[in-house]
Amino acid sequence: METKIAIQGIKGSFHHQVAQEYFGKDITLIECMTFDNLVDGLLKKDAFQGVMAIENSIAGSIIPNYALIDKNELHIIGEHYLQIHHNLMALPGQTISDILEVHSHPMALLQCKEFFRKYPHIKLVEDADTAETAKRISEKQLMGIAAIASKTAAELYQLSVLASEIQTINNNSTRFVIVKTQNSVLSKDEINKASLKFELDHKRGSLATVLNVMSDCRLNLTKIQSLPKIETPWKYAFFVDVTFDKYEDYEKAAKLLTIMADHFKILGEYRNARVL
Amino acid sequence: METKIAIQGIKGSFHHQVAQEYFGKDITLIECMTFDNLVDGLLKKDAFQGVMAIENSIAGSIIPNYALIDKNELHIIGEHYLQIHHNLMALPGQTISDILEVHSHPMALLQCKEFFRKYPHIKLVEDADTAETAKRISEKQLMGIAAIASKTAAELYQLSVLASEIQTINNNSTRFVIVKTQNSVLSKDEINKASLKFELDHKRGSLATVLNVMSDCRLNLTKIQSLPKIETPWKYAFFVDVTFDKYEDYEKAAKLLTIMADHFKILGEYRNARVL
Numbered sequence: 001m002e003t004k005i006a007i008q009g010i011k012g013s014f015h016h017q018v019a020q021e022y023f024g025k026d027i028t029l030i031e032c033m034t035f036d037n038l039v040d041g042l043l044k045k046d047a048f049q050g051v052m053a054i055e056n057s058i059a060g061s062i063i064p065n066y067a068l069i070d071k072n073e074l075h076i077i078g079e080h081y082l083q084i085h086h087n088l089m090a091l092p093g094q095t096i097s098d099i100l101e102v103h104s105h106p107m108a109l110l111q112c113k114e115f116f117r118k119y120p121h122i123k124l125v126e127d128a129d130t131a132e133t134a135k136r137i138s139e140k141q142l143m144g145i146a147a148i149a150s151k152t153a154a155e156l157y158q159l160s161v162l163a164s165e166i167q168t169i170n171n172n173s174t175r176f177v178i179v180k181t182q183n184s185v186l187s188k189d190e191i192n193k194a195s196l197k198f199e200l201d202h203k204r205g206s207l208a209t210v211l212n213v214m215s216d217c218r219l220n221l222t223k224i225q226s227l228p229k230i231e232t233p234w235k236y237a238f239f240v241d242v243t244f245d246k247y248e249d250y251e252k253a254a255k256l257l258t259i260m261a262d263h264f265k266i267l268g269e270y271r272n273a274r275v276l
Numbered sequence: 277m278e279t280k281i282a283i284q285g286i287k288g289s290f291h292h293q294v295a296q297e298y299f300g301k302d303i304t305l306i307e308c309m310t311f312d313n314l315v316d317g318l319l320k321k322d323a324f325q326g327v328m329a330i331e332n333s334i335a336g337s338i339i340p341n342y343a344l345i346d347k348n349e350l351h352i353i354g355e356h357y358l359q360i361h362h363n364l365m366a367l368p369g370q371t372i373s374d375i376l377e378v379h380s381h382p383m384a385l386l387q388c389k390e391f392f393r394k395y396p397h398i399k400l401v402e403d404a405d406t407a408e409t410a411k412r413i414s415e416k417q418l419m420g421i422a423a424i425a426s427k428t429a430a431e432l433y434q435l436s437v438l439a440s441e442i443q444t445i446n447n448n449s450t451r452f453v454i455v456k457t458q459n460s461v462l463s464k465d466e467i468n469k470a471s472l473k474f475e476l477d478h479k480r481g482s483l484a485t486v487l488n489v490m491s492d493c494r495l496n497l498t499k500i501q502s503l504p505k506i507e508t509p510w511k512y513a514f515f516v517d518v519t520f521d522k523y524e525d526y527e528k529a530a531k532l533l534t535i536m537a538d539h540f541k542i543l544g545e546y547r548n549a550r551v552l
Contacts, residue, residue, distance in 0.1 A: 063336035128403035205491035215481030
């Protein structure tokens with residue numbers, strides 16, 4: 001049961017790759033076309049764990065996914081970083097001059113924008129998933145249309161790679177989180193990272209005060225993101241990730257922040273996947 | 277010459293509305309299909325000022341636009357907030373049960389997601405611009421396809437509104453910035469807000485130290501966003517917006533930050549458009 005993993009996208013997608021790297025090859029994949037569907041699947045217990053992209057080096061945080069985790073009371077129980085390699089692929093026999101349209105996920109199109117500046121005749125069309133487009137081109141034998149996806153997708157759906165590594169920035173790392181409806185069962189020794197959310201008034205120095213507490217408690221800040229609170233002018237929500245050596249230090253900071261900030265919430269406690 | 281305003285999108289788009297509210301009706305609109313095109317237009321001097329969406333209450337910052345401003349050395353010379361009202365529109369005579377596909381900008385689709393849960397037969401298709409889809413439906417007399425756009429777009433392109441105010445969250449405010457290749461000519465008395473960028477090491481407390489300086493100099497933080505520096509692990513770039521009463525306070529903070537942080541850069545100094 002525990003190996004049923006919900007991903008956004010289909011076999012051959014980057015989420016699939018993360019699921020395999022994190023959980024191993026012996027998993028049952030629940031393919032979801034949107035992140036909303038993925039969350040619905042977890043709530044309905046079609047799957048017990050889900051893989052969700054949460055930020056990348058180019059576009060920053062995927063705020064709607066933070067909102068999904070927050071609103072549906074999901075727990076982040078782990079994280080995984082994946083270097084994204086984009087490849088242009090089409091039906092065998094097609095060359096790049098045959099291609100009139102490239103369909104892919106908006107993020108993939110954004111990450112390969114520079115490459116397509118050389119090919120102004122190619123129209124970029126947004127699609128739901130990288131691998132799904134590859135599959136569709138193959139199934140419907142679509143001529144003149146190319147996909148941007150992983151090498152695995154090209155192999156799975158028998159497409160030829162017209163150009164490989166077409167991402168603009170080579171160090172294109174995307175961070176994924178593993179989410180569950182129940183909390184993680186890690187021991188305090190294993191936990192060295194946490195994702196937190198809290199609210200503060202727009203008062204001079206209020207964030208500085210909170211960060212001072214974190215720093216005093218020996219927490220390292222690896223991410224911070226403010227978001228104005230809808231319906232409440234001048235009130236801000238902050239999403240913060242921290243790493244730490246000792247769980248006790250973090251525990252102390254969490255107790256202080258519960259008092260100092262409004263609606264302090266732990267989105268997840270897990271093991272830092274980034275190697276120093 | 278100064279009234280040539282570059283916008284992302286076409287007549288009837290939300291960018292068009294912002295351009296009119298900020299500069300008045302007497303402007304020459306330069307329609308650009310992408311933000312990249314908009315920047316190209318400014319650099320080639322097709323237009324002297326541009327309007328660019330920069331963040332909204334639902335999806336947060338539009339990081340690629342920050343990157344465009346930063347990379348191309350544009351200056352933010354003003355800001356404008358717009359309440360976004362989304363309307364579903366199609367050819368006159370069509371009803372909602374006739375609609376098979378809705379085409380719009382990914383952000384508009386995201387903001388109206390809840391509405392379409394009631395209509396599972398409608399496929400959501402991402403498109404480049406809200407108004408452009410409305411125009412296309414009208415020009416090509418497309419049946420079965422609806423657009424999500426402003427009331428102005430419906431009037432301009434003779435479409436019927438099938439449902440109005442279909443955004444999930446009613447207080448859906450989007451922040452736009454006005455950008456130029458040259459710096460602003462505002463006097464110090466008029467300036468009470470600035471957008472800053474700086475880099476810091478991943479060292480415990482480094483951000484807290486910077487925020488303490490800002491707080492000591494009586495700056496209010498209205499936005500903060502960290503972004504891992506690509507190619508440099510453990511180094512972070514921060515995009516920060518601050519408001520202040522006295523330019524002298526801000527000037528002092530800027531001098532200190534130049535020394536304390538790496539690559540301190542002023543993206544723009546302008547007048548706060550948000551009413552308290």
